[in-house]
Amino acid sequence: MMSQILTPNSPAATSKQTATCKVALLIPAYNEEESISDTIHAALLASPDVQFEFDIIVVADNCTDRTEEIVLGIIQELRTQEEQTRVFLMKTQGNKKRKAGALNQAFALIRELGYSFIATADADTIWDPNFLKNGLAAMEKKGEMLGGICGRVGLLPFKKEPFTSVQFTGKPISLAAIAWLMLVFFRKAGWCVRQAWIYLWWGFQNVEYCIGQAETIERMGKAHCLCGPGTIFRANVLEELYQKFGVVWPETMVEDFDLTIKMQMLGYETRVGHDMFVYTDCPKGFHTHGIQRERWNGGNLSTYINISINRHTFFGGIEMGLQLVWFACRINLIVTAIQIWMTGFVYIDRLGFVLLTVPLLLVVGLNMFRFKYVAYKSLFQFLLLVCFGYELYALRYGIVLTKSYLKAFTNSITRWR
Numbered sequence: 001m002m003s004q005i006l007t008p009n010s011p012a013a014t015s016k017q018t019a020t021c022k023v024a025l026l027i028p029a030y031n032e033e034e035s036i037s038d039t040i041h042a043a044l045l046a047s048p049d050v051q052f053e054f055d056i057i058v059v060a061d062n063c064t065d066r067t068e069e070i071v072l073g074i075i076q077e078l079r080t081q082e083e084q085t086r087v088f089l090m091k092t093q094g095n096k097k098r099k100a101g102a103l104n105q106a107f108a109l110i111r112e113l114g115y116s117f118i119a120t121a122d123a124d125t126i127w128d129p130n131f132l133k134n135g136l137a138a139m140e141k142k143g144e145m146l147g148g149i150c151g152r153v154g155l156l157p158f159k160k161e162p163f164t165s166v167q168f169t170g171k172p173i174s175l176a177a178i179a180w181l182m183l184v185f186f187r188k189a190g191w192c193v194r195q196a197w198i199y200l201w202w203g204f205q206n207v208e209y210c211i212g213q214a215e216t217i218e219r220m221g222k223a224h225c226l227c228g229p230g231t232i233f234r235a236n237v238l239e240e241l242y243q244k245f246g247v248v249w250p251e252t253m254v255e256d257f258d259l260t261i262k263m264q265m266l267g268y269e270t271r272v273g274h275d276m277f278v279y280t281d282c283p284k285g286f287h288t289h290g291i292q293r294e295r296w297n298g299g300n301l302s303t304y305i306n307i308s309i310n311r312h313t314f315f316g317g318i319e320m321g322l323q324l325v326w327f328a329c330r331i332n333l334i335v336t337a338i339q340i341w342m343t344g345f346v347y348i349d350r351l352g353f354v355l356l357t358v359p360l361l362l363v364v365g366l367n368m369f370r371f372k373y374v375a376y377k378s379l380f381q382f383l384l385l386v387c388f389g390y391e392l393y394a395l396r397y398g399i400v401l402t403k404s405y406l407k408a409f410t411n412s413i414t415r416w417r
Contacts, residue, residue, distance in 0.1 A: 021116035022053045023132070023232075028102040029058055032123035033066040035281070040074055040087060042126040047086075052136070056087045057110070058123075061095055061102040067123075099228070100255035104247045107238060115235045121278070125229040126156060128277035135232040135276050147237040147268030148260070150223055151230035151278035154209055154375045158202045163191050201284040204393040207385050210374040223270040224316060225257040225300075230278035237268055253413055254299030261303060264312045290400050298404030298413040305408065324405065327398030330391070333359065363391075 025043055029036055040056060047054045058071045071089045078085040090109065095101040103120065110118075117136065121127065131151055138149050165184055226233070238248045241262060250258035260270050283289040301320060304313045337356060340348050348356075367385045374381050384390050407413045 022114055023055070023117045023119060023136070024110055024113075024115045025054070025056045025119045025121060026103055026106045027056065027058045027121050027123050028061055028099050028106075029063065029067050029071075029123035030061045030098075030102075031063050031065045031067060033070055035124040036067055037070055037074065039121065039123055039125055040071070042129075043121065044087075045129045046127045046132045054086055054132070055115075057090055057106060058088070059090050059092060059102045059106045061092045061099070097251040100247075100249040100251045103249045103255070104251070107242065107248050111235075111239060111242065117232055118235050118238055119230070119232045120228065121230050122228045122280060124281045126279045127151070127230055128279075131230060131276050131278060132232070135273050138271070138273050138276075139232060139234065142269070142271070144234070145267070145269050146234070146271060147263045147266075148223075148226045148231055148233040149271045149273050149276070150226045150232075151273060151276035152213055153227055153229050154213070154277065154279050155202065155206050155282055156279045157376060158199055160195050161191070161198070163188065198284045201289065202282060203381060203384050204390065205282040205289075206376060207374060207381060207390050208393070208397075210385075211370055213373045214370040221272050221274060223260065223272045225254075226260045226263075226270055228256050229280045230276065231256070237263060237266075240266060250303075252299060252303065253295050254303060257296075257300050258303045261307060261312055261316075265307075265310070286396075290403075293397065293400045294404040294407065294413060296404075297401050298408040301405055301408035302411070302413065320405075323401060324398075327395075327401060330395060330398065334395075363388075 027036075027039060027043070032039075036058065040058065043056050058067075060068045060071070068089060068091070071087070075085050075087050075089065078087055090106055092102050092105050095105060097104070107118070117139065119132070119135075128151075135149050135151070139146055142149075166180065166187070241248050241259070244266075245262070248259065249255040250262065252258050263270055283292050297320075300316075304317045304320070307313055309317070333356070340352075340356070364386055367390070371377070371382060371385055374385065404413070
C-alpha cells in the first residue's frame, strides 16, 4: 500500500496561486517525541516569504512512541491559526530500509506535485531562521548545476538533565531524616558526575564540529557530504537520480554521503552554505558515540569501495587514508615522548627535540586559530582545544576509525544506533 499523508488535503490540493516556486521539507522521524515539536517549529520560523510555497512533511517511520500524536497536535493547532496548514504527516508502509527507505517513500509520493526544491532535515535538528532563505538565494545565484547545498552543522546548546529529588514526609529530627539527607546527597553527587561526563562529551564534539567548520571554509565550501541535519536539493536533480537508479537516497548506512557522490558523478556541484546554520544533538558516551562514528566512517569507506575509484572518489579516499596515517603519527609521537621521558632525556639530541616539539607547537597554533569557529566559547572549550585535551578524544576517535575501516573491508557494519 502506498504511503499516505494523514490530512484531509494533499499539498498539491492547497497550492498558493501566488507562489513562484514550491519547496517541500521532508523530516524522517523514528521515535522522536522529545525533539520533533522543536524541529517543526524551527522550520516554520525558517519559512520563506509569501512568494514561496513551503510544505513541511513529517515522515513517521514505524514510530512506537508519541511522535505521530505530537505532529497531529501541531497540525490541529496550526489549523486554528490559519486557513491552510502547511504541515503534513506521512506514515511509511512496510519500510525496512530505515531513513533512506522513509525518504524514498516520501519522494515517490510527492515527486509529481510540482516542487522546485526538496529539503531534508533530521528530526532532532533546529534550523536557523535564515537557513531556507539563504539556501534558496544561493541555489538561484549558483545556477542549475548546483544540485544541492547543505548547512553548516553545529551542536545545540548543552542542556543539563533535571535533578529529581526525593520527598520526605517524616519527622524533621529522626533516623529517617538522616537517611533521607544521605540519599539526597548521594543522588545529587551522582547527578553532578553524570552531568560532568555528558558535558565533557558535548565539549569534545563541539570542538570537533568547529574543526569541521574550519575545514569546510578552507576547502572553499565544497561539500563532501550533503548532510542529514539540513540540505536543499533541486527537485529535478533528485528526479534524475530516481530515473537512473530507481531510488533517490541509496539504501545504505550513509545515505546522505552516498547520494552526494552520485550527484557529483552526474556532474552536479555540491556546496556548503556559509550563511546556512543548523544545530543538532550528539551522542554522549563511549557506546553510542562509537556506533555513530563506525557507521559514518565505515559507511563512507564502504561507499568508496562499492563505487570504485574515479575522479569523484579518489581524493576523498586519499583523505580517509590520511586520517589513519595521522592517527598512526599521533601514536608514534606519544610513544616516542614516553620513551624519552622514561630514559631521563638521555637519548635525545637537539634535532630530535626540535622534531618532537615543532609538531606540538604547530598543532597548538592551528587549534588557536580554529578556536574562532567554536560555538559557545568558554575557558573550558579553549583548554580542551589548545591544551591537548582534544588530542585524547582524537586518539579514541582514531581507534574507532581503525575499527570502522576494518568493518568496511569485511562488510560487517550492521549497527545503526
